[in-house]
Amino acid sequence: MTLKYRHIASLLETSRKSWSKYLSYGGLGIGILLLLCSVQLFMNLQKFINNDNPRKAGADFISITKTVTNETMGTPDKNLFSPADIEEIKRQPFIEDAAPLLANQFHVKASAGNIIPFSTDLFLEALDEDFLDTVPPDFSWREGQETIPLIFSADFLEVYNVLAPGQGYPQVSDETMGTIQIVLSCYGPTGRHDFKAYVAALTNRVNSVLVPEEFLTWANKRFGMTDNILTTRVFVKTKDANNPDFLRFLDQKNYRVNKDKIKFGRVKAQLQIVVSGLGIIGLLVVVLALMLFSFYLQLIIAKSKDNLQLLLMLGYEPGWLSRVVSRRWVPIYISIVLIALGITWLFQYFVYLNTHKMESSMSPMLHWSVLAFSAALIFLTIYSNYRIIRKQLYKLS
Amino acid sequence: MQLVTRNLHPVYFTEDRSVHSNIWGQELVLKPGERVHIVAPSGSGKTSFIHFLYGLRKEYNGSIQYDGKDIRSLAPDQLAVYRQKHLSIIFQDLRLFPDQTVAQNIEIKRQLQPYHPANKIEEFAGRLGVAHKLNMLCSTCSYGEQQRVAIIRSLMQPFDFILMDEPVSNLDENNRKKAIDLIVEEAAHRNAGIVLADLKKLEYFPADKILHL
Numbered sequence: 001m002t003l004k005y006r007h008i009a010s011l012l013e014t015s016r017k018s019w020s021k022y023l024s025y026g027g028l029g030i031g032i033l034l035l036l037c038s039v040q041l042f043m044n045l046q047k048f049i050n051n052d053n054p055r056k057a058g059a060d061f062i063s064i065t066k067t068v069t070n071e072t073m074g075t076p077d078k079n080l081f082s083p084a085d086i087e088e089i090k091r092q093p094f095i096e097d098a099a100p101l102l103a104n105q106f107h108v109k110a111s112a113g114n115i116i117p118f119s120t121d122l123f124l125e126a127l128d129e130d131f132l133d134t135v136p137p138d139f140s141w142r143e144g145q146e147t148i149p150l151i152f153s154a155d156f157l158e159v160y161n162v163l164a165p166g167q168g169y170p171q172v173s174d175e176t177m178g179t180i181q182i183v184l185s186c187y188g189p190t191g192r193h194d195f196k197a198y199v200a201a202l203t204n205r206v207n208s209v210l211v212p213e214e215f216l217t218w219a220n221k222r223f224g225m226t227d228n229i230l231t232t233r234v235f236v237k238t239k240d241a242n243n244p245d246f247l248r249f250l251d252q253k254n255y256r257v258n259k260d261k262i263k264f265g266r267v268k269a270q271l272q273i274v275v276s277g278l279g280i281i282g283l284l285v286v287v288l289a290l291m292l293f294s295f296y297l298q299l300i301i302a303k304s305k306d307n308l309q310l311l312l313m314l315g316y317e318p319g320w321l322s323r324v325v326s327r328r329w330v331p332i333y334i335s336i337v338l339i340a341l342g343i344t345w346l347f348q349y350f351v352y353l354n355t356h357k358m359e360s361s362m363s364p365m366l367h368w369s370v371l372a373f374s375a376a377l378i379f380l381t382i383y384s385n386y387r388i389i390r391k392q393l394y395k396l397s
Numbered sequence: 398m399q400l401v402t403r404n405l406h407p408v409y410f411t412e413d414r415s416v417h418s419n420i421w422g423q424e425l426v427l428k429p430g431e432r433v434h435i436v437a438p439s440g441s442g443k444t445s446f447i448h449f450l451y452g453l454r455k456e457y458n459g460s461i462q463y464d465g466k467d468i469r470s471l472a473p474d475q476l477a478v479y480r481q482k483h484l485s486i487i488f489q490d491l492r493l494f495p496d497q498t499v500a501q502n503i504e505i506k507r508q509l510q511p512y513h514p515a516n517k518i519e520e521f522a523g524r525l526g527v528a529h530k531l532n533m534l535c536s537t538c539s540y541g542e543q544q545r546v547a548i549i550r551s552l553m554q555p556f557d558f559i560l561m562d563e564p565v566s567n568l569d570e571n572n573r574k575k576a577i578d579l580i581v582e583e584a585a586h587r588n589a590g591i592v593l594a595d596l597k598k599l600e601y602f603p604a605d606k607i608l609h610l
Binding site for chain 1: 473492494501509
């Protein structure tokens with residue numbers, strides 16, 4: 001015959017209605033519900049942020065400048081990046097790589113000949129090819145070459161197409177852009193030199209007019225008469241532009257980035273605090289409920305102390321008694337967690353109904369981590385319950 | 398199983414108590430099948446000795462061994478197994494569950510390690526004259542009836558030794574004889590040893606050895 005709890009049930013005073021018992025059941029349920037909801041909210045948040053921030057090659061590319069203040073306005077040195085600054089940026093664990101954007105240090109003018117009678121002062125920049133989203137095969141330059149390939153910001157083309165009708169210029173498509181002959185006039189102390197140029201590619205990543213690095217280095221020497229490279233912008237590659245550590249670093253160094261690119265990071269940081277707060281409250285409620293429940297268990301054991309002591313004297317093993325007595329509450333614990341899980345699912349379904357039209361990645365189902373958390377909570381409550389009973393019974397034996 | 402005590406002496410007794418004792422401060426070897434009768438007056442430590450042997454109390458110097466193992470080194474679960482299979486006891490103060498019926502009190506022991514089928518409860522209760530009390534709460538029984546319930550309870554398990562502390566002190570002569578006969582019969586059935594402690598020598602108990610404390 002296998003001994004079961006029912007064989008000794010009448011010797012334990014567990015059937016008594018106790019306010020502490022029901023209070024601890026309720027508290028445990030509320031705490032677990034808060035915890036599960038905060039885990040699910042956190043997962044929704046992660047999905048939402050990652051989805052609205054598509055990355056190229058699994059990373060974000062952002063250009064950083066130093067914030068120009070009234071104090072630093074007259075001192076260009078303070079607004080430029082030194083090699084030490086760039087090295088420091090590269091050393092940060094959340095930054096995968098960084099490279100300076102080299103700027104022209106001579107006067108440049110661009111015109112588009114007869115097709116588009118448009119002429120403007122221009123700036124040129126060069127960037128390490130590893131940081132470009134598109135690198136056409138002909139994007140290179142050798143000394144003596146009169147034609148220069150350009151990578152042009154798609155945003156600039158959009159701006160041109162906005163202002164073109166008002167100025168009486170033709171609007172230009174992406175395809176036509178590559179066929180337009182541009183004349184780049186570079187001015188230096190030795191006079192003016194005209195180069196032919198064409199748009200080899202459009203880029204969505206860098207708001208600039210990019211030329212091959214070899215050309216800019218040569219031209220800075222030739223027209224700017226300098227080897228000294230001034231860096232006003234640094235391009236960084238990071239796993240997550242919304243990483244709170246990254247944002248803290250930018251704030252601390254007073255660096256400036258496109259706010260739009262990191263706004264999710266700011267929102268995320270705030271939401272994470274709110275969700276974490278909710279989680280911490282849930283955790284505290286669970287801990288309090290478990291403590292209350294442990295008092296209830298100790299009360300039951302104290303009330304049944306004489307009977308339990310006699311059972312132990314007669315040869316009942318304290319280990320066996322601990323197992324069968326603690327097992328009595330397993331169905332109650334599982335029910336509490338399942339009810340909390342069910343309410344969390346209803347909550348998620350409600351969130352889904354209200355957001356799935358705006359946010360296609362939202363699922364009506366619970367995230368797997370919520371289920372894993374529920375299993376862990378069941379284990380935690382059963383184990384802590386068992387340990388309390390075991391400790392009390394070994395004390396009696 | 399063999400029970401051995403060496404230089405056993407309660408910490409609350411003075412050393413001179415060992416001088417005339419057959420147990421305190423001596424070596425005692427109890428073998429299966431052996432019937433030992435301890436005869437001693439009140440205050441000589443009969444209950445202490447029985448409790449020490451059963452592992453209930455540990456306030457002693459010297460050692461007690463079950464099969465060569467010091468019982469103070471046994472974990473609570475290991476000690477419980479000895480109490481289920483090798484050692485039975487009748488407490489002087491009986492230690493029954495007052496809110497349980499007589500049958501439940503006996504069954505709670507039998508179900509732990511059944512040596513006899515459940516119908517033996519009724520048979521033994523009949524032999525000791527408490528069959529009519531089986532379904533009554535223990536708290537409603539007289540002390541003599543409760544003593545017989547404690548005796549029947551102790552016989553429901555397998556054992557190598559049965560330890561008894563004044564087991565028939567509240568019974569009349571007729572019931573004493575019946576109870577001792579049943580205990581001796583059941584011990585013989587298991588080839589088990591008996592340790593019976595009482596204030597005076599019991600005529601009906603066929604002791605192999607009489608010891609004084």
